[in-house]
Amino acid sequence: MWINKLEAFFFLILACLCIVGSFGAVLLKNVMHCALLLGCTLFGVAGMFLMLGGDFLFAVQVAVYVGGILILMLFVVMLTHRLYDRTLSQTNDRYGPAGILAAMILLPLCVAISKAEFGEVARADAQETVVKIGKLLLTTYVVPFEVASLLLLGAMVGAILFTKRDPGQED
Amino acid sequence: MSLSLILMVGALMFSLGIYGALTRRNVLGILISLELMFNAAMLNFVAFNAYELPHESLSPLHGQVFALFIILVAAAEAVVGLALVLAIYRNLKSVYVEKLTLLKW
Numbered sequence: 001m002w003i004n005k006l007e008a009f010f011f012l013i014l015a016c017l018c019i020v021g022s023f024g025a026v027l028l029k030n031v032m033h034c035a036l037l038l039g040c041t042l043f044g045v046a047g048m049f050l051m052l053g054g055d056f057l058f059a060v061q062v063a064v065y066v067g068g069i070l071i072l073m074l075f076v077v078m079l080t081h082r083l084y085d086r087t088l089s090q091t092n093d094r095y096g097p098a099g100i101l102a103a104m105i106l107l108p109l110c111v112a113i114s115k116a117e118f119g120e121v122a123r124a125d126a127q128e129t130v131v132k133i134g135k136l137l138l139t140t141y142v143v144p145f146e147v148a149s150l151l152l153l154g155a156m157v158g159a160i161l162f163t164k165r166d167p168g169q170e171d
Numbered sequence: 172m173s174l175s176l177i178l179m180v181g182a183l184m185f186s187l188g189i190y191g192a193l194t195r196r197n198v199l200g201i202l203i204s205l206e207l208m209f210n211a212a213m214l215n216f217v218a219f220n221a222y223e224l225p226h227e228s229l230s231p232l233h234g235q236v237f238a239l240f241i242i243l244v245a246a247a248e249a250v251v252g253l254a255l256v257l258a259i260y261r262n263l264k265s266v267y268v269e270k271l272t273l274l275k276w
Contacts, residue, residue: 015176018184019180019184022183022184023187025203025204026190026191026194026204031199031203034199034200035199041184041207041210042206042210045210045214048177048214049214049238052217052221053221054217054232054238056235060239060242065206065242065245065246069206069246069249072249072250073202073253076253076256076257079257080199080257080260090196091194091195092196092269097193098193102186102187102190102193103186105186106185109185110182113178118175118222129232129235132231132232133232133235133236136236137236140233140236141236141240144240148243151244151247152246152247154247155246155248155251156250158250159251159253162251162255163254
């Protein structure tokens with residue numbers, strides 16, 4: 001059926017976006033390029049959310065992650081980057097243990113995923129997720145919701161405190 | 172597009188994030204790897220939500236709410252982390268982790 005083929009085609013594009021972006025964000029030398037490729041991965045994940053029926057989550061991912069966190073990261077990269085950083089190695093020399101640890105996590109996961117038998121569940125049509133998420137947030141998850149507001153307030157105060165200059169400090 | 176393929180993508184992103192967090196010298200590179208791991212976890216939550224809790228009129232979107240909370244925690248973490256990076260850079264003129272030895276006695 002053509003709609004399945006179309007879905008597989010888009011999934012392939014999004015998966016390539018995610019994987020290429022992740023490899024680039026981890027392996028590239030210039031931190032600026034790493035941050036931009038992280039944005040590539042974020043867009044790929046956002047597209048997957050859209051394919052999995054999370055339209056509100058897609059909007060939040062693009063607005064908060066790409067529009068907020070990534071832009072903040074790019075600002076900090078530009079503020080802390082010095083010209084001779086390009087000639088320095090950006091990695092330490094522990095490739096071996098880190099690679100072994102990553103493979104030790106990846107390989108059992110892949111084996112487990114390929115052997116697991118997930119039930120064949122047909123996904124239904126698009127639905128209104130905003131109303132349902134809002135109801136869940138204010139009924140079942142109301143305590144985490146309030147704790148989250150405290151966490152955000154603390155993060156905001158902490159960020160202001162850390163980046164504030166002392167009066168009289170010249171820089 | 173099946174559930175196992177999405178989970179494979181998530182697993183690959185997560186292990187790449189682990190590798191990056193362990194090998195980077197730059198604090199910003201470590202933060203970028205952390206964001207990769209957060210995204211892999213979110214992808215898994217939403218994928219399980221879509222496949223194992225099939226959308227019916229009564230089935231709630233617990234996985235998507237969890238992904239929302241992950242985005243929230245990631246945003247708070249990134250803000251405080253980047254503020255710390257700026258403060259460290261202002262004091263030590265460096266963003267490389269082996270230079271951050273003020274607490275080492």
